[in-house]
Amino acid sequence: MRCVGAWTVDHVAGLEARLDDVGWPADTEVVVEGSTVRAMDTAGAWVLHQILQTLERGGRRVSLRGLRAEHEALLRMVGSPGVGDVLATAAARPSFLERIGASAWAGARQTVEMLSFVGEVAVVGVRSVLRPGRIRWKPVLYNVRTAGVDALPITGLLCFLMGIVIAYQGATQLRRYGANIFVADLVGLAMLRELSPLLTAIIVAGRSGSAYTAQIGTMKVTEEVDALRTVGIVPIELLVLPKIVALGIALPLLSVYADVLGVAGGMVMAKRELAVGFPDFLDRLQYALRLSDFLVGIGKAPVFAAIIAVVGCFQGFQVAGDAESVGRRTTVSVVQSIFLVIVADALFSVVFDTLGI
Amino acid sequence: MPGPIVEVRDLHTRFGDTIVHDGVGLEVREGEIFALAGASGCGKSTLLREMIALQQPVAGSIRVLGREVVGLGDEEALPLRRHWGVLFERGGLFGSLTVRENVGLPLREHTELGDRLIDEIAAVKIALAGLPPDAGSKYPSELSGGMRKRAALARAIALDPRLLFLDEPTAGLDPLSAEGFDELVRRLKELLGLTIFMVTHDLDLLWGVADRVAFMVDGRIAGVGPMQELSKSEQPLVREYFYGPRGRGAWEQAWKRK
Numbered sequence: 193m194r195c196v197g198a199w200t201v202d203h204v205a206g207l208e209a210r211l212d213d214v215g216w217p218a219d220t221e222v223v224v225e226g227s228t229v230r231a232m233d234t235a236g237a238w239v240l241h242q243i244l245q246t247l248e249r250g251g252r253r254v255s256l257r258g259l260r261a262e263h264e265a266l267l268r269m270v271g272s273p274g275v276g277d278v279l280a281t282a283a284a285r286p287s288f289l290e291r292i293g294a295s296a297w298a299g300a301r302q303t304v305e306m307l308s309f310v311g312e313v314a315v316v317g318v319r320s321v322l323r324p325g326r327i328r329w330k331p332v333l334y335n336v337r338t339a340g341v342d343a344l345p346i347t348g349l350l351c352f353l354m355g356i357v358i359a360y361q362g363a364t365q366l367r368r369y370g371a372n373i374f375v376a377d378l379v380g381l382a383m384l385r386e387l388s389p390l391l392t393a394i395i396v397a398g399r400s401g402s403a404y405t406a407q408i409g410t411m412k413v414t415e416e417v418d419a420l421r422t423v424g425i426v427p428i429e430l431l432v433l434p435k436i437v438a439l440g441i442a443l444p445l446l447s448v449y450a451d452v453l454g455v456a457g458g459m460v461m462a463k464r465e466l467a468v469g470f471p472d473f474l475d476r477l478q479y480a481l482r483l484s485d486f487l488v489g490i491g492k493a494p495v496f497a498a499i500i501a502v503v504g505c506f507q508g509f510q511v512a513g514d515a516e517s518v519g520r521r522t523t524v525s526v527v528q529s530i531f532l533v534i535v536a537d538a539l540f541s542v543v544f545d546t547l548g549i
Numbered sequence: 550m551p552g553p554i555v556e557v558r559d560l561h562t563r564f565g566d567t568i569v570h571d572g573v574g575l576e577v578r579e580g581e582i583f584a585l586a587g588a589s590g591c592g593k594s595t596l597l598r599e600m601i602a603l604q605q606p607v608a609g610s611i612r613v614l615g616r617e618v619v620g621l622g623d624e625e626a627l628p629l630r631r632h633w634g635v636l637f638e639r640g641g642l643f644g645s646l647t648v649r650e651n652v653g654l655p656l657r658e659h660t661e662l663g664d665r666l667i668d669e670i671a672a673v674k675i676a677l678a679g680l681p682p683d684a685g686s687k688y689p690s691e692l693s694g695g696m697r698k699r700a701a702l703a704r705a706i707a708l709d710p711r712l713l714f715l716d717e718p719t720a721g722l723d724p725l726s727a728e729g730f731d732e733l734v735r736r737l738k739e740l741l742g743l744t745i746f747m748v749t750h751d752l753d754l755l756w757g758v759a760d761r762v763a764f765m766v767d768g769r770i771a772g773v774g775p776m777q778e779l780s781k782s783e784q785p786l787v788r789e790y791f792y793g794p795r796g797r798g799a800w801e802q803a804w805k806r807k
Contacts, residue, residue, distance in 0.1 A: 200709070201656070201660050201662070201670075201708055201709055202660060204662070204666075205660060205661040205662050205663075205666075208662065208663055208666050209663070233709035233741070234670060234673050234674065234677075234709055234741070235656075235660075235662070235666075235670050235709065238666075238669055238670055238673055239666070262740075262742060265739075265740055266740060266741075269673075269677065269740055270673050272676065274676035274682070275672055275673050275676040277676070277682035278672040278675045278676050278680075278682045278684075278685050279668075279669060279672045280682065281682045281683045281685055281686055512690065513644065513688070513689075513690025513691075514644030514645075514688075514689065514690045515644055516644045516645045517644070517690075
């Protein structure tokens with residue numbers, strides 16, 4: 193058998209494809225002639241190694257001659273037992289059932305970890321309340337600004353548009369019954385009780401919850417979180433509590449602001465589509481809304497705030513290792529906090545309904 | 550004697566007002582291990598980045614494997630990049646891929662080999678880089694610093710390049726791992742017939758592995774030659790670098806080994 197040409201990574205592809213169809217000689221002794229090999233790299237050496245192995249497996253005695261010394265060294269290297277060991281650990285892909293089990297287990301573990309995180313935050317929180325001197329006001333104020341003040345334009349715009357949409361959708365129905373003035377009830381109740389807090393929470397989860405995860409996650413990757421611990425600062429105290437407090441302040445305020453702009457949007461549409469003037473609208477609004485409607489909406493906001501901040505920070509601490517993990521956790525954080533906010537909102541509806549508020 | 554495989558001529562680099570290179574010139578010959586030494590922040594890594602066409606100098610010329618790389622776009626650099634491997638200071642392994650996939654990636658991109666053969670060649674490189682057998686299916690974040698360097702080296706040699714660039718190959722390794730790395734570099738050079746250009750502070754590497762060393766001071770090459778020669782240099786900065794307490798230790802060790 194004669195090996196010819198360049199046995200390099202660019203040329204062995206064709207050889208590999210044809211290897212399965214080669215009719216190997218039936219003789220019991222094969223001499224492999226290597227003097228005509230022009231060049232060889234590891235890929236070529238590996239293919240040659242495999243050919244030799246195939247020949248030997250067929251019970252033939254194989255001898256190699258004429259190969260250049262450096263090529264022979266390569267051949268010896270690829271045939272070393274270490275290579276086989278690496279290949280042997282090319283573990284089989286986990287089976288379907290195994291994957292289901294693994295993801296169920298991961299989910300269960302994360303729930304437990306989340307609970308323990310909530311507990312940890314609560315303990316640190318109580319400790320801070322008992323010693324108010326330890327509360328870090330500067331990060332609180334900073335977070336109120338970034339999560340609250342900076343979110344004013346987008347929250348305002350979206351809620352204003354939402355008010356317009358509701359009034360517009362309602363207008364067709366109300367006009368049919370001549371109940372034009374009830375557009376105030378529609379917009380007022382929908383915005384104050386449900387939509388303002390919910391929309392605000394969703395915007396904040398997307399804006400700030402994700403930022404919390406990315407910030408804490410990156411700090412974990414660069415070992416800043418560990419560094420905090422070593423200088424005697426409890427990371428939760430510095431990184432989590434101020435965010436929870438700040439969102440607890442910012443989100444209710446944002447909701448009030450969203451209420452106002454939502455109703456304003458409804459007013460504009462009511463005037464245009466239903467000829468309900470501003471004074472009439474506001475007059476009707478006073479009858480339509482009770483104080484409790486307003487409070488129900490605002491009361492949800494702190495709960496949403498806690499959910500967003502805790503989930504965002506928790507996912508940040510879940511980051512392990514690399515940059516990709518930061519991205520993955522940020523996505524999970526936003527999805528989870530929006531999901532939990534809506535679940536909480538549904539629970540509120542049930543509870544308020546039972547209580548008759 | 551074959552012509553130089555890397556040739557840098559009168560290279561100037563500036564970042565804003567900071568002058569990084571002020572007329573750098575050097576030559577790397579085929580088949581040698583060439584080391585670039587110098588104080589931190591003197592522009593060694595920048596020079597390396599310019600050689601592999603990741604960064605552009607202000608003026609001057611760099612010829613690698615016979616082609617000018619200054620002013621080369623990504624598209625044009627592609628055929629060249631296939632012929633060199635780079636080990637970045639922090640490894641530069643892709644976090645979302647296992648070590649095996651990391652090593653196999655250049656093969657998948659640039660050759661038409663089958664998946665099985667690629668996995669096998671990747672295994673060869675992983676074993677060659679001295680990684681334990683189970684490292685192949687691990688993710689970079691699960692490896693120690695030393696193993697990550699080896700995995701990155703395995704990826705750098707995936708395509709059997711002619712030229713290997715190493716940026717601080719032993720930075721951040723413990724002395725034992727670093728020594729293992731010295732031997733690995735030497736072995737690779739012999740086995741694969743590589744030319745190696747490395748940027749390093751590691752005096753053991755300079756004494757023990759490098760065939761020739763260039764010393765960079767103030768954006769110029771202050772001296773080039775084998776360590777024995779360079780260490781006799783009259784340049785005060787060079788002397789200080791090599792004959793400080795640590796420099797002498799490394800020198801004594803290298804002397805003893807011989």
